[in-house]
Amino acid sequence: MKRRDLLIGASLFGATFAAALAGSATGALAQAEIKIGEINSYSALPAFTEPYRKGWQLAVEEINAAGGVNGKKIVVISKDDGGKPADALTAANELVEKEKVAMLAGTFLSNIGLAVSDFANQKKVFFLAAEPLTDAITWSKGNRYTFRLRPSNYMQAAMLVDEAAKLPAKRWATIAPNYEYGQSAVGVFKKLLSAKRPDIEWVDEQWPPLGKIDAGPVVQATAAAKPDAILNVMFGADLVKLVREGNTRGTFKDRSVVSFLTGEPEYLDPLKDETPEGWIVTGYPWNDIQIPEHDKFLKAYQAKYNDYPRLGSIVGYQTIKAAAAILAKAGSEDTDKMIAAAEGITMPSPFGEITFRKIDHQSTLGAFVGKTAQKDGKGVMTGSAYRNGKDYLPSDAEVSTLRPKE
Amino acid sequence: MSEAPRLLFVEGLNKSYGGVHAVRNVSFSVAPGEILALIGPNGAGKTTCFNMLNGQTPADSGRVVLRGQDISGKQPREVWRLGVGRTFQITATYSSMTVRENVQVALISFQSKLFSMLNATQRFANDEADRLLGLVGMEGYAARPCGELAYGDLKRLELAIALANDPKLLLMDEPTAGMAPRERVELMRLTAQIAREKEIGVLFTEHDMDVVFEHADRIIVLNRGAIISEGSPDQVRNDPQVKAVYLGDGLVFGHAEAHA
Amino acid sequence: MGFYIVQFLTGLASASALFLVASGLSIIFGVTRIVNFAHGAFYMLGAYVAFTLTERLSGAFGFWGGIVLAALAVAIIGVLVEMLLLRRIYSSPELFQLLATFGLTLMVEDLVVLIWGPDDLLGRRAPGFRGAVEMFGQNVPSYDLFMIVLGPVVLGILWLLFHRTRWGILVRAATQDRDMVAALGVNQKWLFTSVFGAGVFLAALGGALQIPRDAVHHALDLRIIVEVFVVVVIGGLGSITGAFVAAVLVAELNAFGILVFPKISIILVFLVMAVVLIVRPWGLFGKPEAAARKTPGLSVRPWQPLSQNERIAFAVGVVLAALLPLIAGNYALAVGAEIAIFVIFAASLHFLMSVGGLASFGHAAYFGLGAYGVAFLAKIAGLPMIVCLALGPLLGLFGAAIFGFFAIQLSGVYFAMLTLAFAQIVWSIAFQWVPVTGGDNGILSIWPETWAAGPARFYWLSLAVAVAVVGLLRVIVFSPFGYALRGTRDSLLRSESIGIDAKRIQWTAFVIAGTAAGIGGSLFAYLKGSVFPDNIGIGLSVDALVMVLLGGVETVSGAVVGAIVFKALSIWLVSQTDWSKLILGGVIVLIVVAFPKGIVGMIETWRARSDAPSSKSAALAASQPEGAE
Structure with missing residues (x-):
């Protein structure tokens, strides 16, 4: 009896503790393969991450079919972060310490991107951020180990400001989700547009909480300020509610709307026959792109998945393609060599040639700017043109003041 | 009068x-x-x-x-x-404690030791608690969970508790x-x-x-x-x-x- | 002027939507005392099912029929859940049902993605209510007008139902006094089932009616659940009228608040709730809760300090855990450190919840404050790690001292909700005060110094602190203070009548628990090298509750086991699969059914059962502590 008590007691605290961990303590042997650790918010943001995963899986298949990199096959070990920075760090730790990956890649949310970037800096691991848009990741909190693929907040704002400045509108209102991305998108847009058009004024701003917009009052309040134009940064389900309320109330009628990300199929497609007409947006008009590399990508993607790509597919695809290109140029999985190889590397992408800048580790991948329209009850982008990312970045002198000295 | x-x-x-x-x-x-x-x-x-x-x-x-x-x-x-000690029409005792502990808490309160955090309660007023329980004829129940007591015993326990502050x-x-x-x-x-x-x-x-x-x-x-x-x-x-x-x-x- | 009237109408439409869902939650809580965390999940299911039905069925009849059918279908699911799952655990400790409904919610979040796919879905507009009506020179969506009418209509129907039908009268009676209704020979089983079904119907109807306004997606539940709880609490639990008034209050304050403070939505409901609860502790229309009845099945086995053998076992466990670095890799050690930190966090909540009977729904506030405390000290003041670790938790202490003072004036669910409100207020400060806290991008680069760097060293540090904190809390549990605290939980009346200042005891306990949580948070900041508003979020508070309940709320060591099991399982699942919520939720539901007293609670029951023959001699031995020592 007593001995059994003891056993139970021991198992309660220590043994459970140890046993729970021992199972995950096994290391992995390096074989003739290169492991890339990939982290994204699969369970929290499936609308983006599903196509994203398909994208990188296609890339892995293509790379390995062509003989891999440096004679080794590429293996992507993918982890979910559940949309939480703390869980992303656990995953990053597992990938680095247990799976011994050559590099980290991925992430969607800005705060997760920053957390993993800081982790990479601490652990001296190469990190290729796929999606996070925050300017901080390459500038104010940039570090030697982190590179970013997607056009940043600043770049997209600059692209939109080009168009916005041409509008006659003088009174502007903004609607943006109340978190860092929304705040910095509005901040950069305002700064750049006011610089180009000193004659405009900012008459109202609305900051609904992310994912919880009470769209009616927000739309109503915006309209009450009588703006000539509206800047929108809402996306996802918030965007749907905003558009529906605005359409019904006629808020967008006779007003120009400039909107971040709305042209991305992830956010445009759900709007279906309620897609507003004539919004100036950044996005990805997948069926209206005349770039040979994109044709090739599109065909391969549709052949493999019998589905059309979203922007996430491009991001996932190019992330792994970029990783492979960097590994190939470095000819090694050594972190310092990869960094040296990545700085200034130029490579093809579905949007044409891109470069990872040496100065801030930002890629020059661009985005399409066009106008929203409806076609057969679906939202599309019309008159869209590709804006090369390299044209929408501040001068090198300015950038070098933005990054912390190493 | x-x-x-x-x-x-x-x-x-x-x-x-x-x-x-x-x-x-x-x-x-x-x-x-x-x-x-x-x-x-x-x-x-x-x-x-x-x-x-x-x-x-x-x-x-x-x-x-x-x-x-x-x-x-x-x-x-x-x-x-x-x-002033008090008992209730519907007994109010600590059902998650033993009979003795019920009395002990009252005694500890009387001694103003309620905020003592690092000593075990067992060290406080054991004998005094047992004496009070003895007074009401409950000495045999000291280690019993209070929640198990019959109603009459609870009443007696309440009396013991009520006597704790002298x-x-x-x-x-x-x-x-x-x-x-x-x-x-x-x-x-x-x-x-x-x-x-x-x-x-x-x-x-x-x-x-x-x-x-x-x-x-x-x-x-x-x-x-x-x-x-x-x-x-x-x-x-x-x-x-x-x-x-x-x-x-x-x-x-x-x-x-x-x-x- | 016209604008303000229209803004008011828009607010009313939002209020109706909120009221539908809130009324269901209020009815369920009023009668069954279930804190139905799955209410949001049923709301979301209502929207998904309605989407499917309205896409299939055509015409106006198809649309409205689809809405009602969807609500009915989900109500049937609700009834099944009640009969198959909740019925088994009515006699479990209070809040245990929360664990079951939490597990369900996790499952539903993944299931809807499996069934309906990951994309946001756009439902049909309501036939006849597509456009807008011009009023005061403004366009008001006709669907808003429909909702404005619907809210009071539903309120009226519910009123009739509760005042003019036998069922309704029983429901009201049960809200007042459950035992009395049972004593009168009413079949409580079916009363509960029907009430749960009715509540779920309202939730699903609320969800279904959103499809002409909203997108249907897998995070709808989280968006609504907390807000609805807040509305119900502001209105007063169990009061339908209260829920209506509170919904109008919250929606109108939001509609007009954003004109003055555009950033107010994120925190508004919680501010309102905190103010209402401080001024009116039972909500606007609530009545003081009847004196807490003893939960049926409440442990009658008094807590015992560890026996000699158990102490040895505990020491062996600690030594085994300390030897982990010999066999485990770096990753396992980091996970081990994380688990140790969550043991601290869970133990601190356990102290408040199990010993003090004060279930905090916002315990992450103090964990997060500890983490931010370290971040400020390390990043802004540049202090050494050991100083940060020592002083960081003080922020948790201060927070607990201030918020605890107000919170302990309340009890039960109102206490829980006020702590939640405070946690959300702290969260929104961390989230919004970007220049100081970095907002949602957090504060980065808080890495341990050399002496604690490296997985093994940090693991030992975490383990040592965890052992110390858990040990200290345990000592306090068995100290006079611990008994006094437990006394305030068992019987407030008795405590006050033997000279115990219950509020002071509870406040002190709140501060102790907050400080202990802050210690966990401080370590967590160094483990992750960063702090984020997430560290204060509702999710983390719920995790802590789940850990305590899983281990067994009536046990002394349950929190430790609950934390180890929950954290290890969830880290492992998240690493292994993208469907971790589905599996974790399923496991929680299974545990709830298999271990209705929590894991440790069940083990203790088994031990007691096998010891039963010798229980008399054990009691005799225990009555002579001198001999036993």
């Missing part, structure tokens, strides 16, 4: 709930060692009276003086610290309710004995008239919130006003009829 020094002195207590005048102008006193019963039909205001004595319910007006100190408006816990006055709300007849007699005999030995004044309410008339030194009869009679058991028994109230209520003295 009593020449003995007054332990508790109550003057002009009033309490209304909404439009109902639950207690009106009640005044009485208790002497040390005296056992005073507060009786009356249901809704006569006995429990309200009780609750005003120990601060559970604030009085609308009136004064409660304990050993010369005005305690009106004090919190129950402050009243307790001045030497009280000068005991307030016992229906001390024998729910007990078997034999247990009732025992408990009251025990209470009386302790009261006499330690010169503790006891004020109790009770439905069981056998208990009241056998053990009370003095009886106060409440009806509709007001005192209608006061005196020795014999005086009260023969008071025509009391008879009217109780007979009207269908209850005849001399029969052990619980009114619960």
Whole structure:
């Protein structure tokens, strides 16, 4: 009896503790393969991450079919972060310490991107951020180990400001989700547009909480300020509610709307026959792109998945393609060599040639700017043109003041 | 009326709930060692009276003086610290503790050691707790979970707890309710004995008239919130006003009829 | 002027939507006392099912029929859940049902993605209510007008139902006094089932009616659940009228608040709730909760300090855990450190919840404050790690001292919700005060110094602190203070009548628990090298509750086991699969059914059962502690 008590007691605290961990303590042997650790918010943001995963899986298949990199096959070990920075760090730790990956890649949310970037800096691991848009990741909190693929907040704002400045509108209102991305998108847009058009004024701003917009009052309040134009940064389900309320109330009628990300199929497609007409947006008009590399990508993607790509597919695809290109140029999985190889590397992408800048580790991948329209009850982008990312970045002198000295 | 020094002195207590005048102008006193019963039909205001004595319910007006100190408006816990122990009509004990621990907590509180955090409770007042349990005949139950006790035992436990602060006055709300007849007699005999030995004044309410008339030194009869009679058991028994109230209520003295 | 009237109408439409869902939650809580965390999940299911039905069925009849059918279908699911799952655990400790409904919610979040796919879905507009009506020179969506009418209509129907039908009268009676209704010979089982079904119907109807306004997606539940709880609490639990008034209050304050403070939505409901609860502790229309009844099945086995053998076992466990670095890799050690930190966090909540009977729904506030405390000290003041670790938790202490003072004036669910409100207020400060806290991008680069760097060293540090904190809390549990605290939980009446200042005891306990949580948070900041508003979020508070309940709320060591099991399982699942919520939720539901007293609670029951023959001698032995020592 007593001995059994003891056993139970021991198992309660220590043994459970140890046993729970021992199972995950096994290391992995390096074989003739290169492991890339990939982290994204699969369970929290499936609308983006599903196509994203398909994208990188296609890339892995293509790379390995062509003989891999440096004679080794590429293996992507993918982890979910559940949309939480703390869980992303656990995953990053597992990938680095247990799976011994050559590099980290991925992430969607800005705060997760920053957390993993800081982790990479601490652990001296190469990190290729796929999606996070925050300017901080390459500038104010940039570090030697982190590179970013997607056009940043600043770049997209600059692209939109080009168009916005041409509008006659003088009174502007903004609607943006109340978190860092929304705040910095509005901040950069305002700064750049006011610089180009000193004659405009900012008459109202609305900051609904992310994912919880009470769209009616927000739309109503915006309209009450009588703006000539509206800047929108809402996306996802918030965007749907905003558009529906605005359409019904006629808020967008006779007003120009400039909107971040709305042209991305992830956010445009759900709007279906309620897609507003004539919004100036950044996005990805997948069926209206005349770039040979994109044709090739599109065909391969549709052949493999019998589905059309979203922007996430491009991001996932190019992330792994970029990783492979960097590994190939470095000819090694050594972190310092990869960094040296990545700085200034130029490579093809579905949007044409891109470069990872040496100065801030930002890629020059661009985005399409066009106008929203409806076609057969679906939202599309019309008159869209590709804006090369390299044209929408501040001068090198300015950038070098933005990054912390190493 | 009593020449003995007054332990508790109550003057002009009033309490209304909404439009109902639950207690009106009640005044009485208790002497040390005296056992005073507060009786009356249901809704006569006995429990309200009780609750005003120990601060559970604030009085609308009136004064409660304990050993010369005005305690009106004090919190129950402050009243307790001045030497008033209390038991409840429906027992209130700590069901997640043993019998002994229930008494220990009261003793620790009395010693003002409640905020002691680094010593085990077992080290506090064990013997004293056992002595109090012994006093009420519960020494054999000390290690029993309190939640397992029979109702009568809980009542006795409450008495032990009420004695933990070495009280000068005991307030016992229906001390024998729910007990078997034999247990009732025992408990009251025990209470009386302790009261006499330690010169503790006891004020109790009770439905069981056998208990009241056998053990009370003095009886106060409440009806509709007001005192209608006061005196020795014999005086009260023969008071025509009391008879009217109780007979009207269908209850005849001399029969052990619980009114619960 | 016209604008303000229209803004008011828009607010009313939002209020109706909120009221539908809130009324269902209020009815369920009023009668069954279930804190139905899955209410949001049923709301979301209502929207998904309605989407499917309205896409299939055509015409106006198809649309409205689809809405009602969807609500009915989900109500049937609700009834099944009640009969198959909740019925088994009514006699379990209070809040245990929360664990079951939490598990369900996790499952539903993944299931809807499996069934309906990951994309946001756009439902049909309501036939006849597509456009807008011009009023005061403004366009008001006709669907808003429909909703404005619907809210009071539903309120009226509910009123009739509760005042003019036998069922309704029983429901009201049960809300007042469950035991009395049972004593009167009413079949409580079916009363509960029907009430749960009715509540779920309202939730699903609320969800279904959103499809012409909203997108249908897998995070709808989280968006609504907390807000609805807040509305119900502001209104007063169990009061339908209260829920209506509170919904109008919250929606109108939001509609007009954003005109003055555009950033107010994120925190508004919580501010309102905190103010209402401080001024009116039972909500606007609530009545003081009847004196807490003893939960049926509440452990009658008093807590015992560890026996000699158990102490040895505990020491062996600690030594085994300390030897982990010999066999485990770096990752396992980091996970081990994380688990140790969550043991601290869970133990601190356990202290408040199990010992003090105060279930905090916002315990992450103090964990997060500890983490931010370290971040400020390390990043802004540049202090050494050991100083940060020592002083960081003080921020948790201060927070607990301030918020605890108000929170302990309340009890039960109102206490829980006020702590939640405070946690959300702290969260929104961390989230919004970007220049100081970095907002949602957090504060980065808080890495341990050399002496604690490296997985093994940090693991030992975490383990040592965890052992110390858990040990200290345990000592306090068995100290006079612990008994006094437990006394306030068992019987407030008794405590006050033996001179115990219950509020002071509870406040002190709140501060102790907050400080202990802050210690966990401080370590967590160094483990992750960063702090984020997430560290204060509702999710983390719920995790802590789940850990305590899983281990067994009535046990002394349950929190430790609950934390180890929950954290290890969830880290492992998140690493292994993208469907971790589905599996974790399923496991929680299974545990709830298999171990209705929590894991440790069940083990203790088994032990007690096998010891039963000798229980008398054990009692005898225990009555002579001198001999036993």
